[in-house]
Amino acid sequence: MANQVTQEPKRSLSLDGWAVGIALLLAALVKLGALKHVGW
Amino acid sequence: MASTTTVLRAEPIQLPRKFLAMLPGIGLLTIVGLGGKVLEKWIATYTKAHHLVVPNIEYVLWAILIGLLISNTIGVAEVFKPGISTYEFWLKTGIVLLGARFLLADVLKLGAVSLALVLIELILSIGFMTLLGRIFGLSPKLTSLLAVGSSICGVSAIIATKGAIEADDEDASFAIAAILALGALALFTFPPIGHWLGMSDRIYGLWAGTGVDNTAEAVAAGALYSDAAAKIAVLAKTTRNAMIGFVVLGYALYWAAREGRQAVGNKAAFLWQKFPKFVLGFLLISLLASLSIFNKDQVNNLANLSKWAFLLTFAGVGLRINFKEMKKQGLRPFIVGALGEVVIAAITLGLVLGASKLVKL
Numbered sequence: 001m002a003n004q005v006t007q008e009p010k011r012s013l014s015l016d017g018w019a020v021g022i023a024l025l026l027a028a029l030v031k032l033g034a035l036k037h038v039g040w
Numbered sequence: 041m042a043s044t045t046t047v048l049r050a051e052p053i054q055l056p057r058k059f060l061a062m063l064p065g066i067g068l069l070t071i072v073g074l075g076g077k078v079l080e081k082w083i084a085t086y087t088k089a090h091h092l093v094v095p096n097i098e099y100v101l102w103a104i105l106i107g108l109l110i111s112n113t114i115g116v117a118e119v120f121k122p123g124i125s126t127y128e129f130w131l132k133t134g135i136v137l138l139g140a141r142f143l144l145a146d147v148l149k150l151g152a153v154s155l156a157l158v159l160i161e162l163i164l165s166i167g168f169m170t171l172l173g174r175i176f177g178l179s180p181k182l183t184s185l186l187a188v189g190s191s192i193c194g195v196s197a198i199i200a201t202k203g204a205i206e207a208d209d210e211d212a213s214f215a216i217a218a219i220l221a222l223g224a225l226a227l228f229t230f231p232p233i234g235h236w237l238g239m240s241d242r243i244y245g246l247w248a249g250t251g252v253d254n255t256a257e258a259v260a261a262g263a264l265y266s267d268a269a270a271k272i273a274v275l276a277k278t279t280r281n282a283m284i285g286f287v288v289l290g291y292a293l294y295w296a297a298r299e300g301r302q303a304v305g306n307k308a309a310f311l312w313q314k315f316p317k318f319v320l321g322f323l324l325i326s327l328l329a330s331l332s333i334f335n336k337d338q339v340n341n342l343a344n345l346s347k348w349a350f351l352l353t354f355a356g357v358g359l360r361i362n363f364k365e366m367k368k369q370g371l372r373p374f375i376v377g378a379l380g381e382v383v384i385a386a387i388t389l390g391l392v393l394g395a396s397k398l399v400k401l
Contacts, residue, residue, distance in 0.1 A: 016316060019133040020132075023133045024324075027334075031334060035345075038345055
């Protein structure tokens with residue numbers, strides 16, 4: 001019985017995934033009060 | 041009986057190395073963006089102190105101009121390129137954060153108006169670009185790429201379609217160069233036309249979002265007019281981006297049938313794969329804001345974070361435009377693109393002005 005092993009590249013997060021993830025993280029930090037007075 | 045075992049190939053050192061390679065370019069984006077902001081403030085202070093009447097040039101334009109100057113004089117060294125290409129990440133992060141400024145009801149109302157305009161614009165611009173491509177004798181695949189780039193969302197739509205219709209690299213770079221050059225041109229033409237026609241922020245924003253091709257340039261064209269116009273331009277452009285899957289699927293099916301290849305298997309999976317997921321993030325933040333999860337100060341903080349993200353995007357817009365490289369691509373795709381853009385800008389202007397008479401915007 002031949003046991004064939006194939007390798008599949010590990011799935012990485014897409015650009016959109018990173019953008020949404022970081023934006024949600026920033027929103028959570030703002031909500032929790034860790035990011036206050038963001039100036040412009 | 042043979043059994044197949046699939047193992048995931050771990051790439052533990054890829055991410056930190058990739059991240060480190062981006063740092064110089066992100067630093068350059070920050071310096072150029074801040075340079076634009078400082079220049080705007082400095083000129084405003086100087087002209088006020090010397091009682092000079094000079095129109096205020098926003099940081100957006102300064103950041104783009106500084107970037108353009110660097111890219112077209114000393115050039116951008118290789119070490120900065122990975123970081124500069126993150127401009128699209130900052131753009132998408134900025135758009136998602138800007139969702140906090142929208143109530144979902146507003147998104148649905150303006151989104152519905154945008155969607156109706158986008159659908160009409162899509163049909164007219166794809167038809168017109170296809171006709172122009174034929175008249176100028178461009179290759180059919182290059183024509184398809186230019187039509188998708190000018191009707192949907194510039195570079196990302198061209199890249200998505202290139203894979204789906206199996207176009208070659210040369211056609212794709214022709215189309216990308218034309219769309220980028222014309223996007224840069226829109227930055228200098230849309231705001232003066234808007235002021236000349238006395239357009240309101242909302243009407244102008246809708247025009248910039250439906251008329252300017254590439255998302256970064258559409259947001260910049262809006263921001264050059266006003267913050268309120270930028271907000272509406274983002275919403276209109278996001279609606280347009282959401283249509284990408286349908287148009288790419290249509291082209292994929294057309295080219296597969298024309299070349300006798302196997303058509304797209306699972307259409308729902310194809311649509312989901314091409315759908316810009318950041319739109320969902322934008323809607324989620326907008327939903328949270330509509331549910332009053334954030335108070336007024338927190339909404340302001342999120343909007344300011346979005347402005348910082350856009351600042352890096354605008355710096356990237358200037359830094360990636362290289363006129364010498366564009367010239368190498370030849371004049372014909374550029375002429376087709378330019379003619380198409382002028383007509384599409386006029387069509388979208390007519391559509392937006394018409395819609396503003398029918399619906400209270």
